[in-house]
Amino acid sequence: MLADSNLDVENGLKTLASKSLVHISTDGWITMHCLLQKLGRQIVLKQSSEPGKRQFLVEVQDIRDVLENETGTGSVIGISFDMYKLSELSISGRAFEGMRNLKYLRFNEANVSLLDDMEYLPRLRLLDWDSYPGRRLPPRFRPEYLIELRMQNSELEELWEGIQHLPNLKNIDLSDSYKLKEIPNLSKATGLETLRLTCCESLVEIPSSISNLHKLKSLEALGCINLQVVPTDMDLASLENVDMSGCSRLRTLPNISKNVKTLQVLCSKIVDFPASVTGYWSTLECLDIGSSSLKRLTHVPLGLTSLNLSTSDIKTIPDCVRALPHLDFLIVANCSKLVSISGLSPSLRYLVADDCVSLTRVCLSIKGVTLYNCFNLDGETRKGVIQHDVDWYACLPGKEVPEVFTHKATGNTVTIPLTAPGGVQRAYSASSRFKACLVLSPIMYFSKLYITCRLRSKGDTEIDSIRRWQWRPNWPPQNLSEHLFILCDDLLDEQDGCLGEMDVTMEEMMFEFSCCDDLGNGDKILGCGVQILGEERERSSECNIRDGGGDNEQGALEVSQVENIKNTKRVGHLMGSSKKRLLLRRPKLSKKKPKQRSL
Incomplete structure (x- = not known):
């Protein structure tokens, strides 16, 4: 953006960051300290008493006056307008x-709102206009200096006519432009890195001119319900992420790069993964291909670590899936004809089988499993899931806390005495772990639940910090009945590099759980139970579901620290969905061996 200035931008930003005046995140976002923002605005205000003669316009009333009265001059180089502070603007x-x-x-x-057609836009570097009201950009607009073009929620039907010289353009985002009918010829946008066309519902074709975009890293056409034509037989060298989920008329796989690592084509018309492209996509790690059109799956790339077959018409797990040697995460949610799950690779650690209404048997050895709204599970499967020592979490239908949880109570609080019969003090240390089971009431239409655990002693003294889990089931989520939510964690958390210690004089400790949805509605816990897992159990042991056995590699989903409440909060990163995609988000996969958190 500042390439043609005389400023040493890189070193300047480093200097500001070292003085804590800006913060540069790991993914490149720059946040300016509020005092520096205030200083900058004061400097700009002193440039002129007339807003149209200042370099930057950020105050709502100043921008309104300049645009409505057409008093802007050549001094203005930047306008940033947050319209939520103003109901409407006509120019x-x-x-x-x-x-x-x-x-x-x-x-x-x-x-x-435009009083007439937009006639002129300068030679911009950044054009970020949410809800642009015109059908196209002005005919006199020359985009050769553009670096970022963001026109979400626009009324655009097209951008411009003909082939434009776009040597500087890095990112295009036309998401939610429902009337957009075509993408212009982008053959001269050779530096383009991201192209986002999410929910461009009138778009029918992605132009073949993208064959020149060898720096393109991500192509997102999620929810383009009329998209039918995608160029094929090309190899974009840098393309790693392709998302065309929700393109309900798409019938063929978009084989436009053999370097793709993530391919998402959920809810399409694709009926199989052809053998001819299995070797072509040898680098593919994550594949989302589930849809009601998918009745069979005969071939998949062997390098897959994550596979999503949600809403598929399959009755059993395909043989090609069972043979995947590195599969770590499998989603088969909403597969209404699926009856049993077994025989999968010992590498599998996480399974999501929510809303599989015909599912009766699960025979696996894994770290975490969700069987949300699976009401036909047999007794042996239920027993195996409940007794499994989870490192992620487990969820299945149920109305009562199972007997294996030795300390039980109605409501959200359970108290555990620390003195055994005969007055002997029970010894718990930082190496001890606990397993908890919550009975959750039926919940209608929530997008996520926040579950917390607080450990206290008698007298309301906090023993350990708050732990948090975030549960995002399949969309649209609803509990048709009560469910059991089972989790496991260290009894005492690590604090400031030292393991916590429990006061030996305490008579009891109390586990207090809470659960609320994304709207803040609470009181969803009908009962709870806790089982203290003693030190005598080996922390490296694995409990198999239904004696699944196998040489499953030891490992666990590491819980990340995301915010502080007194000392720390734990959030187990689970799968999720956004309102515009019927997809599930998976934990970030790593090629490194995960840190041990098993018993």
């Missing part, structure tokens, strides 16, 4: 006519 097509040097234009949550 003419000549509103930017005087701002010949404008480089950065950002309208956020814009409710802008």
Whole structure:
């Protein structure tokens, strides 16, 4: 953005970061300290008493006056307008006519109406206009200096005509532009890295001109319900992520790069994964291919670590899936005809089989399993899941805390005495672990649940910090009946590099659980139970579901620290979904051997 300035931008940002005036995140986002923002605004305000003669416009009233009265001058190089502070703005097509040097234009949550067609836009570097009201960009607009083009929720039907010279363009985001009918010829946008077309519902074809985009890393066309034509027989060297889930008319796999690592084509018309492209996608690690059209699956790339077959018409786990040597995460949610799950690779650690209404048997040795709304499970499967020592979590239908949880109570709190019969003090240390089971009430239509655990002693003294788990079941989520939520964790958490210690004078400890949905509604716990897992049990042991056996590699999903409440909070990263995609988010997979957290 500042390439043509005389500033040493890279070293300047490092200097500001070292003085804590800006923060640069690991993924490149720059956040400015509020004091530095305030100072910058004060400097700009002193440039002129007339807003149209200042370099940057950020104040709502100043921007409104300049645009409505067309008083902008060549001094203005940046406009950032948060429209949520203003109900509506009406401007003419000549509103930017005087701002010949404008480089950065950002309208956020814009409710802008045009009094006539937009006639002029300067040679911008950043064009970020949410809800752009025009059918196309002005005919006189020259985008050769553009680096970022973001036009989400726009009324655009097309961007421009013909082939434009776009040597600097890195990112295009036209998400939720429902009327967009075509993408222009992008053959001269050879530096383009991301192309986002999410929910462009009128889009029918992705142009063959993308064959020149050898720096393209990500192509997202999620929810393009009329998309039918995708170029094939090309190899984009840098393309690693392709998401065309929800493209309900797409019938063929978009084989446009042999370097793709993540391919998502859920809810499409694709009926199988052809053998001819199995070797072509030898680098593929994550495949989401589930749909009601998928009645069989005969071939998949052997390198897969994550596979999503949600909503498929399969009755059994395909042989090609059983043969995957590195499969770590499997989703078969909403497979209504699936009866049993067994014989999978010992590498599998996580299984999501929510809403499989015909499922009766699960025979696996894994770290975590969810069987949400699976009401036909046989007794042996239920017993195996309940007795399994989870490192992730487990969920299945149930109305009572099982007997294996030796300390039980109605409601959300259970108390455990620390003095055994005869007055002997029970000894628990930082190496001890606990396993808990919660009975959750029926819940209608939630997107996620927040489950917390607080460990206290008599007198309301906190023994350990709050732990948190975030549960995101399949979309649209609803509990048709009570469910059991089972989790396992260290009894005492690590604090400031030292393991916590329990006061030997305590008479009892109390586990207090809470559960609320994303709307803040609580009181969802009908009962709870806790089992203390003693030190005498080997921490490296694995409990198999239904004696699945196998040489399953020891490992666990590591719980990340995300925010502090007194000392620390734990969040188990589970799968999730967004309102515009009927997909499941999986834990981040690593090629490194995961840290041991098993018993």
